[in-house]
Amino acid sequence: MLTFGYTPPEFEKDDPPAVRLPMKILLVDDSPDNLFSVRTVLEPLGEELILANSGKEALGFCLDHDFAVILLDVRMPEMEGFETAESIRACHRSKDTPLLFLTGCRGDERLFPGHDLSPVDYLFRPVVPEILQSKVRALVELSRSAGLLRRQAETLAKAEQGFRSALEAAPDAMIVTRQDGTIVMADSRTAALFGFSGRERAAETAVNGAGRTPDSTARLRGVPSSGSDFPIETTSSPLYADDDVLVTSAIRDVSERVRAEESIQRLNADLERRVEERTAELVRSNDALRRSEDQLRLALDAAKRAEQEVRQLNRGLEERIRDCTVLLETANRELEAFADSAGRLASIVESSEDAIVGETLEGIITSWNAGAERIFGYTKDEAIGHSVTILAPPEGHDEVSQILDRIRRGERVRHFEATRRRKDGQRMVLSETISPIQDAAGRIAAVSMIARDITERQASEMEIRQFNEALQQKAHTLGEDIEGFSYSVSHDLRAPLRYMDGFLELLKNHIGGGLDEKGRHYLDTAIESAREMGVLIDDLLRFSRTGRGDMRVTKVNLANLVKQVQQELATDFRGRKVVWTVEPLPEVAGDPALLRQVLVNLLGNAIKYTQPRAEAAIAIGCREEGGEWVFFVRDNGVGFDMRYGHKLFGVFQRLHGDEFEGTGIGLAIVRRVIARHGGRTWAEGVVDQGATFYFSLPGAGAAEASDTGSSGVSQTEIERSSHRGSA
Amino acid sequence: MVPPELKDILLADDSGKDVELILTALQQHNIANRVVVVRDGAEALEYLYREGEFAQRRGGNPAVILLDLKMPRVDGLEVLRRVKADDNLKTIPVVILTSSREERDLVEGYRLGVNAYLVKPIRFNEFMEAVGRLGIFWVLTDEPPPESGGAG
Numbered sequence: 001m002l003t004f005g006y007t008p009p010e011f012e013k014d015d016p017p018a019v020r021l022p023m024k025i026l027l028v029d030d031s032p033d034n035l036f037s038v039r040t041v042l043e044p045l046g047e048e049l050i051l052a053n054s055g056k057e058a059l060g061f062c063l064d065h066d067f068a069v070i071l072l073d074v075r076m077p078e079m080e081g082f083e084t085a086e087s088i089r090a091c092h093r094s095k096d097t098p099l100l101f102l103t104g105c106r107g108d109e110r111l112f113p114g115h116d117l118s119p120v121d122y123l124f125r126p127v128v129p130e131i132l133q134s135k136v137r138a139l140v141e142l143s144r145s146a147g148l149l150r151r152q153a154e155t156l157a158k159a160e161q162g163f164r165s166a167l168e169a170a171p172d173a174m175i176v177t178r179q180d181g182t183i184v185m186a187d188s189r190t191a192a193l194f195g196f197s198g199r200e201r202a203a204e205t206a207v208n209g210a211g212r213t214p215d216s217t218a219r220l221r222g223v224p225s226s227g228s229d230f231p232i233e234t235t236s237s238p239l240y241a242d243d244d245v246l247v248t249s250a251i252r253d254v255s256e257r258v259r260a261e262e263s264i265q266r267l268n269a270d271l272e273r274r275v276e277e278r279t280a281e282l283v284r285s286n287d288a289l290r291r292s293e294d295q296l297r298l299a300l301d302a303a304k305r306a307e308q309e310v311r312q313l314n315r316g317l318e319e320r321i322r323d324c325t326v327l328l329e330t331a332n333r334e335l336e337a338f339a340d341s342a343g344r345l346a347s348i349v350e351s352s353e354d355a356i357v358g359e360t361l362e363g364i365i366t367s368w369n370a371g372a373e374r375i376f377g378y379t380k381d382e383a384i385g386h387s388v389t390i391l392a393p394p395e396g397h398d399e400v401s402q403i404l405d406r407i408r409r410g411e412r413v414r415h416f417e418a419t420r421r422r423k424d425g426q427r428m429v430l431s432e433t434i435s436p437i438q439d440a441a442g443r444i445a446a447v448s449m450i451a452r453d454i455t456e457r458q459a460s461e462m463e464i465r466q467f468n469e470a471l472q473q474k475a476h477t478l479g480e481d482i483e484g485f486s487y488s489v490s491h492d493l494r495a496p497l498r499y500m501d502g503f504l505e506l507l508k509n510h511i512g513g514g515l516d517e518k519g520r521h522y523l524d525t526a527i528e529s530a531r532e533m534g535v536l537i538d539d540l541l542r543f544s545r546t547g548r549g550d551m552r553v554t555k556v557n558l559a560n561l562v563k564q565v566q567q568e569l570a571t572d573f574r575g576r577k578v579v580w581t582v583e584p585l586p587e588v589a590g591d592p593a594l595l596r597q598v599l600v601n602l603l604g605n606a607i608k609y610t611q612p613r614a615e616a617a618i619a620i621g622c623r624e625e626g627g628e629w630v631f632f633v634r635d636n637g638v639g640f641d642m643r644y645g646h647k648l649f650g651v652f653q654r655l656h657g658d659e660f661e662g663t664g665i666g667l668a669i670v671r672r673v674i675a676r677h678g679g680r681t682w683a684e685g686v687v688d689q690g691a692t693f694y695f696s697l698p699g700a701g702a703a704e705a706s707d708t709g710s711s712g713v714s715q716t717e718i719e720r721s722s723h724r725g726s727a
Numbered sequence: 728m729v730p731p732e733l734k735d736i737l738l739a740d741d742s743g744k745d746v747e748l749i750l751t752a753l754q755q756h757n758i759a760n761r762v763v764v765v766r767d768g769a770e771a772l773e774y775l776y777r778e779g780e781f782a783q784r785r786g787g788n789p790a791v792i793l794l795d796l797k798m799p800r801v802d803g804l805e806v807l808r809r810v811k812a813d814d815n816l817k818t819i820p821v822v823i824l825t826s827s828r829e830e831r832d833l834v835e836g837y838r839l840g841v842n843a844y845l846v847k848p849i850r851f852n853e854f855m856e857a858v859g860r861l862g863i864f865w866v867l868t869d870e871p872p873p874e875s876g877g878a879g
Binding site: 498 | 742748751826848849850854
């Protein structure tokens with residue numbers, strides 16, 4: 001039985017992979033600006049753009065090129081868009097080219113007919129670049145696929161052509177069948193090929209085979225009456241008879257060709273395999289090459305680095321040599337300078353007024369200058385080699401060896417005053433500085449002694465001391481005198497005043513009724529004056545007391561002291577509004593009674609001189625400055641003129657008149673007390689704006705800020721509504 | 728009914744003017760006790776020990792001793808010392824009257840056991856008040872009221 005396996009012909013498969021070649025696009029517009037802008041939009045598509053300024057120019061291009069799409073301006077002066085389009089259609093090469101009209105006028109799109117292969121499209125100005133781009137892209141792709149189809153059709157036609165000629169030339173077996181497959185005729189070659197003679201068998205073959213498909217070529221497998229099947233190729237074509245259509249088929253045994261093809265395939269496969277092997281080998285050798293290249297590069301790098309290091313080492317070496325040279329030169333210069341200065345030092349030592357003596361650690365004299373010779377009376381020869389004990393009186397020998405012990409421990413003895421003995425036995429007082437001398441390794445190797453004769457200096461010191469003592473004695477006597485004076489002032493001056501006041505008062509009571517107004521005025525003025533003098537004397541006594549007597553120095557908590565003084569002075573500002581700002585205050589070393597007096601005076605002044613203010617503001621605080629405490633009392637009172645500031649702290653000095661009470665002793669007392677504590681007093685003020693009084697106390701480090709007074713800045717407002725103070 | 732005897736007030740002051748002022752002050756405060764005035768510490772001691780001029784004096788210890796500090800012969804502090812050292816006398820209140828504000832006098836006075844200390848103020852009116860207070864405190868609180876005893 002004959003059977004045919006069908007293998008359809010394939011064209012595309014054999015084509016080379018499609019390379020995307022640029023397509024040509026024709027742009028036709030009379031306006032260069034329009035052409036430019038359309039070109040700018042279409043350039044990114046990557047196709048070839050050809051520009052024409054007129055319809056005529058466009059037609060010229062159409063004769064020479066195949067365009068994928070033509071863009072036409074509808075309105076052009078010489079040859080209008082549609083006229084141009086007609087001509088383009090008439091041209092053979094461009095008859096199927098898609099047209100894209102660009103128009104500014106609605107309605108134009110109905111005027112030109114399109115057809116399947118040559119579509120027509122319209123774009124209205126202003127053109128949206130994205131739309132133009134995508135339209136053109138679509139039209140180009142259409143052309144591209146149309147071109148592909150055309151090429152495929154051509155290939156097909158060529159293949160047909162080739163086959164037909166081959167058939168005609170080949171000595172093929174020929175059969176003619178009806179359309180139902182009945183063999184009408186078979187030639188001898190067919191019989192030979194299939195090994196049969198009978199009609200039936202031939203008819204069967206035709207039914208199953210070539211005769212059914214006229215006008216075609218098929219590759220089938222022939223099944224001979226005996227033996228194995230073999231490949232055949234049949235080519236059928238219609239044979240028009242009177243009233244029937246017969247099929248004539250040429251049958252060719254293609255065994256040889258298939259074999260050849262197979263062998264070629266094998267060869268090809270072999271070739272491919274070998275190519276693959278070779279490629280693999282090549283890849284391997286390439287890898288190896290690359291590896292060796294890498295190694296080479298590494299080696300080169302290493303060599304380069306080594307070279308660099310060597311160069312650096314060389315440079316370093318050169319620098320070292322240069323440095324050494326410089327050092328050597330410096331050392332030489334220093335050596336020379338040293339030699340110079342050593343010489344100078346030697347002459348300085350030699351010419352010194354002081355005795356400069358070198359000793360061993362055991363006190364044996366090793367060097368002896370002219371000063372030593374002059375002070376001690378021994379010559380150099382007499383002194384060197386002897387113990388330094390020859391320079392001390394017998395009772396001082398122990399002291400000398402004690403000093404040597406200290407030197408051996410590395411101590412230095414400075415300006416030590418000692419009694420020494422001259423060669424002639426005369427005693428004198430020397431000031432000695434004895435130092436250990438270290439060798440290069442830092443060990444104590446020797447002793448140097450520099451001694452100065454201070455016998456005279458001591459004598460004058462003694463004189464000064466005696467003079468000082470005399471002065472102190474005098475001062476003491478003077479102090480006693482002052483004490484006696486103020487005591488007697490206290491007793492003897494106050495008493496008469498008291499009597500004046502007392503008896504004037506008695507007199508007033510006695511004759512009060514009988515006096516006229518003038519008489520009473522005289523009497524009152526006398527009484528008042530006596531009292532004023534009394535106040536002055538009391539103040540003077542108070543002042544003199546602050547400068548005398550021993551200070552009882554203890555730790556004083558100023559924060560507490562301020563509180564006490566505020567309470568004590570409360571009656572002075574009763575009925576007034578006073579805003580106190582008291583910052584934390586430290587503990588200080590001082591006499592509590594005296595410091596209390598300072599605060600009484602300063603706070604009292606602040607209260608007194610803020611009297612004209614509706615609201616008095618008084619601040620008390622402290623700063624640490626340069627190792628001392630600086631306290632201040634600030635008020636918003638009447639202030640003072642800084643020009644007269646120096647008078648503030650004087651005795652009985654007043655910057656204000658009768659409007660404020662007082663004799664002017666308070667600040668003098670403050671200054672005296674603070675001075676006795678080792679501090680200073682000063683003030684700052686502006687007329688009508690307030691004053692700040694400062695005083696310093698030493699030893700900020702000695703006492704620490706106490707927090708017993710208040711934590712942080714406390715602001716206490718003391719307001720008493722009743723009893724406006726009369727003071 | 729025999730009114731109880733008012734005790735004396737012993738005033739020792741060498742200044743006649745002070746004495747006059749003090750007496751005036753006491754008088755104005757209606758202190759009715761007899762005031763014995765001596766001019767120095769020695770006389771004060773004679774009075775207390777009933778010696779010399781005061782050997783025959785009547786009455787017992789004074790109600791209060793007002794002592795000036797600075798006096799001839801024996802000063803106030805010495806009198807105070809003697810009084811406070813004597814078991815018989817030491818219960819007598821002693822007030823030191825002085826124009827001195829000297830601290831050492833104050834300290835010494837308190838050390839010797841003075842009962843009160845009055846620095847004579849310069850202003851007479853203050854002095855009057857102070858003397859008045861003294862009298863009321865040391866004389867009247869210790870004695871029956873003066874009206875029950877009648878004027879001396």
